[in-house]
Amino acid sequence: MDFLCRFGHDWSMQVEVTPEETAVLIRWRKRSDNHVLVRMKAEAILYASEGVGIGIIAKMVERAERTVQEWLAEWWATRMCSVLTGHAGNQDAAEPARAQKEELKTILVRPSSPAGVRAEFWDVPAIRDVVKTLSDAEHQSDSSYRLLLRFCGLSFKLPDPFDGHRDEKAVTRRMAWATTQVKALLDQGWEVYAVGEVRLEHEAWTRRVQPPKGQRTRPSVDRRRTSQSFFGALSLTSKKVKLYPIEGNRNTWQTILALERLQRETETEKIAVVLDNARFHHAKALTALHEPGQPLERIMPIHLPPYAPDHNPVEHVRNAAKNNIANIQHETPEETFGAFASYIAGRTFDYDFEHLPPRETRNDFVS
Incomplete structure (x- = not known):
């Protein structure tokens, strides 16, 4: 079947271009440092949006x-993504100038819509093409392009409420039950904790090295990472968090050690802990310890629904602490982890299952 017929277009079709897309295409067409094919495609789409015939457009762009x-059929299918194209040449990218950052941010923050940029457009290869078009430079690692999104206050991360496996009706039912259960236990004088684990990473910053005479300066990045996990327990009574470092990986054994310490440090006789549905939270080695006569008999576990971390108050504590230290580069891992712990230890968090901060998702590239 003919490629063009698959999209339902004929030789006299007129494409639709939004005002925002028009402004970007005009800039790309005018930039002399753009790849020639980008300028041609932008020009062809602009002509077609004004109803110019295919024959005339073909002569104009040769x-x-x-x-x-x-080109026009691809525009209907992938919009702005169809204009940018990979090409030869590789230059190490210096830090973008202020004007380039602003132009890049203007493009990236545009929300996805049927008439605009598709959600799938914003992957690393596509952003690489955007940066190449705007600044005629390329970064060597994918993490550099992810860092550009961070500079713009954006993220690749899929927001938790939109997990593909999440059953909203089941989450609502389970949370109604859990909230009622927690409220009843608090009224009876129980100490209730919302608990969870978090993993932090420390990575050295990018630095430039002095090359031999006659060679270009190339950025050198220390990619060695150091991580530290923590077990956090937010008291729904005192609104304070107990934070325990975890040795090694998060697993059933480390959870048992943290719960034993939490039990020792809690004066109230009866304790309830609200956990997420991590597999190691359901391990028999852990659940058996809550039976009468066992080491964790004072603790009653309450499990949240699957794929619903946004309903766990301690997760919002973790997010607040991470956001507080995210843009501060500390020299050593100890300073990074210490800053995280200090932020949590020095505050109270007025969160419970009925009062949680709203989740910011407007800058996440999801449909």
Whole structure:
């Protein structure tokens, strides 16, 4: 079947371009440092949006009519993504200038919509093409492009409430039950904790090295990472958090050690802990310890629904602490982990299952 017929277009089709897309295409067409094919595609789409015929457009951009038709069909399918194209040449990217950062941010923050940029557009290869088009430079590692998103206050991370496996009706039912259960226990004088684990990473910053005479300066990045996990328990009574470092990986054994310490440090006789549905929280080695006569008999576990970390108050404590230290580069791992612990230890958090901070998702690239 003909490529163009698959998209339902004929030789006289007129493409639709939003005002925002028009402004970006005009800038790309005018930039002399852009790849020539980007300028041609931008020009062809702008002409087609004004109803100019395929034959005339083909003469203006000096390409075959079929080629122009394919460009327009691709525009219908992938919008802005179809204009940017990979090409030869590789230059190490210096830090973008202020104007380039602002232009990049203007493009990236545009929300996805049927008439705009598709959600799938914002992957690393696509952002690499955008940066190449705007600044004629390329970064060597994918993490550099992820860092550009951070500079713009954006993220690749899929927001927790939109997990593909999440059953909203089941989450609502389970949370109604858990909230009622927790409220009843608090009324009876129990100490209730919302608990969870968190993992932090420390990575050295990018630095430039002095090259031999006559060679270009190339950025050198220390990619060695140091991590530290913590077990946190937010008291729904005192609104304070007990934070325990975890040795090694998060697992059933480390959870048992943390719960034993939490039990020792809690004066109230009866304790309830609200946990997420991590697999190691359901291990028989842990659940058996809550039976009468066992080491954790004072603790009653309450499990949250699957794929619903946003309903756990301690997760919001973790997010607040991470956001507080995210843009501060500490020299040593100990300073990074200490800053995280100090932020939590010095505050009270007025969170419970009925009063949680709203989740910010407007800058996440999801549909």
